[in-house]
Amino acid sequence: MDESILSEVTPLNQSTSTYLTSPNDQSLRRRRAAVYLILLSTLLERLAFYSLYMSLVENLQKSELGWGVQSSTTASFAFLGKVYFLFFFRNAS
Numbered sequence: 001m002d003e004s005i006l007s008e009v010t011p012l013n014q015s016t017s018t019y020l021t022s023p024n025d026q027s028l029r030r031r032r033a034a035v036y037l038i039l040l041s042t043l044l045e046r047l048a049f050y051s052l053y054m055s056l057v058e059n060l061q062k063s064e065l066g067w068g069v070q071s072s073t074t075a076s077f078a079f080l081g082k083v084y085f086l087f088f089f090r091n092a093s
Contacts, residue, residue, distance in 0.1 A: 053080060 053076060059065070060072035067075070 056079060057072050057076045060067040060075055061069060
């Protein structure tokens with residue numbers, strides 16, 4: 001075989017692409033800020049859901065409705081279970 005073929009000195013990929021270079025500090029800060037905003041949004045969404053859930057328990061125990069502690073807790077657990085199971089059937093309409 002030819003010696004020049006066996007000892008290759010030129011790289012196979014000669015193109016310079018932007019995605020292979022390291023990102024600058026500004027793009028890293030933007031990406032990190034986006035991740036933090038997504039996590040904050042998820043946290044606030046869960047906080048709102050569970051506060052509404054606890055509000056359901058509290059409102060069912062009011063004297064106008066006459067529900068006991070056990071009945072209101074059971075109804076709120078039924079609501080919570082229904083919410084969790086409706087997630088799996090959300091496209092079944």
